[in-house]
Amino acid sequence: MNLEIQNLTVKYGRFTAISDLSLTLHSGGLTGLVGANGAGKSTLLKAISTLLRPTSGQILLDGINICKKPGAMRHVLGYLPQNVPFYPNLSAWEYLIFLTSVKGLDEKKAERQIRSLMAALHLSDVGKKHLADFSGGMRQRVGIAGALLGDPKVIIFDEPTAGLDPTERVAVRNLLMRLAADRIVLLSTHIVSDVEAAASSLILLKKGKVLYYGSPEDLAGYAEGHVWQCAVPSLSTIPEGVTVSSAVQGKSGIV
């Protein structure tokens, strides 16, 4: 499966969120989408998932322009937005059953899928609790399960691991990596360790433009000669003109 984005531009009035963006995504391997706040990540995900009509450009899914024929994407899409949608007074099971009917899945098949996804996301014993009583992380997992219903061929997640504890994040990452073997999986996140561990390719967005698209290893290669690691005594002041990307407190000082 191929997803080709050609000269995509999205403008909100005079503000340009995405500017003449072109790239191609293939199935097989998870693609991470990273960028600062306001870089255009959510806008790009909304345009690909057909929630938003771009100002210009086109998005082709196996040759079909989904900007004109959104149905082609909607039949194969699994989308999880940044804020997980849910009905507070429904149980997790009832909510997932609702999603299967919205996606047009066969009832018996749907129940089997729900059971297996709930088991994979450690939700089997909370299926009857109302979603209003769930923690944020549990709701996130229900949202992930909902997006994966119907065996979608294109999976788009906007910050899926936000609110999850480290064990749950690893479980979700592993699940997505397994799924990415024969699907297009696009994962937007601020958590660099998620893309470090799971992504086979990275899209780096800045102010609506692609700054980098390639493998994480090649990106690391660009940093050579520009990034150094050193240890300084604790409570030291950082000299001017130096940008610190990370700091870890160790026995000998700050690394």
Add this chain to the structure above:
Amino acid sequence: MKGSHGILGTAKADFLERVRKFSFFGMAALLVFTAFWFVPRTSNSGFSVLVIEPERFLQGSDPSWIPMASAMCGGMLLCLIGFAYIKNSVQHDLSLGIFHVVQVSPLKRSAYLFGKFLSNFLLLLLFLGLLTAASFVTMIIRFPGKLISLYSFFSPFLCVIPGLLFVDAFALFTDCAPGFRRSSGFSFAVFLVFFTCVLTFNCFDYNPYRLFSIFDFSGYLWMRNSISEAAKAVSGSPITQINILTGFYTRGQNLQRLPFCGLVPSAAFLSDKAILTVFSLLLVFLSSFMLPKSQKAAALSVKRKAGKAGDTQTKIPPFHFGLAHSEAAILLKDQPGFWWVAAAALWIANCFSPMDAVRSALFPLAFAWMLPAFSRMGCLEYQTGMASVLCTISGAPARQALSCWHIGFSISVLTALPVLLRLLFSGSFAELASVLVFTVFIPSAALFLGDRTKTNRPFEVLFLVFCFLIMNVPQLIFIGRFFTATSALQVAVAAVAAAAMMLFTFLRKRMSYLSAA
């Protein structure tokens, strides 16, 4: 098959979500209460549900009066408050993010909307069923051992069903149509529903192209026609006077019993109901085209520039929290030009119209128009998440509640000002006091219910019921130039209730801060 599966799945999820809310139980309790309250009384006790030519007929003397009165009054109320209850189901999905999930799925917009239509209809049908059951119990208690035929009992309720379909379709239409989606659109939609009711009640024999009887969603005209036929069967002449929800009436001598036999079968009325049903289904189908397939980026920018007019949640500015002018902005912002124009027009009409028209129509309409402002009181902090922030600031919850009440009271007094001044200058001090207590009662009730339930729905429903009652029984507020024992008690109870609600809310706000600490 997939389409019908989608419709049923949407309907089921929406129905389950609604019946598990507090507002559903409140609504059900209200309807059961009205069924017991809407019992036609044989004595002239100052308030009557149904009065049919009291100089000719014994009032409430037959068990068949109970289902007829329940269906007539309760059915009408159910259509009015049912509309307020089921409205915003699509906007609710939008605010939860569910609508976007549906947008990116293969489910067609029409299937989604018909699912909502089905869920709303089932809810309204459930409420009608409760009303019917309560009416049956009332009949057995009031007239033990005297049963009527199944047709006589059920037919008045059945004629309300097409009206429920129309109310359902109209609610969805106002949810989808761009002009109605804001809170001011809700005012306008409620106004339309009220206006249609008033027209139907007052059309008498004027029914051009049967338009009034087609859009008579409460079934009033068919029931009135059946009552008239029953009167003809007893006394040889049709009725000339029928009042619902009315005050004192004069009784005649040698009164006759007036039993009803349910709805008189009529091809004309049946076809009216069929046309209404088809119209309702077409309205839902039309509404589905107004649901957006996807958002246009340019359209989003316009909404953002206009001070987030399209947002379903209003953000409270944290820095001016507790100040009256911020609360005024919160309650009144986002209202478009036409809302202000209509509010001003109603205000001016209250200044110059005859007092009878003011008492029975214009005053309650002016207050009903203010519903978008009042319904935000007490619950907005919970809906935006600010309540948990307020709890961490010393004295903030109580300060904010006081400020909110202050602005609500100001809006209430300003709306009632023409009437207050006219009553003052005419020397009707008892009425003046009563209207003043009313202006205190409304914001207190709004704040209390909003804070207790954390949602605007219970207050909206109760407020509309109250406005409807005032239109039919102005004596509830306009008690006359001088106090009587009953009216003085009425005013005192309202004043105490308002004070109690205010006190309870402020104490609760104080305690919420202390318990968080």
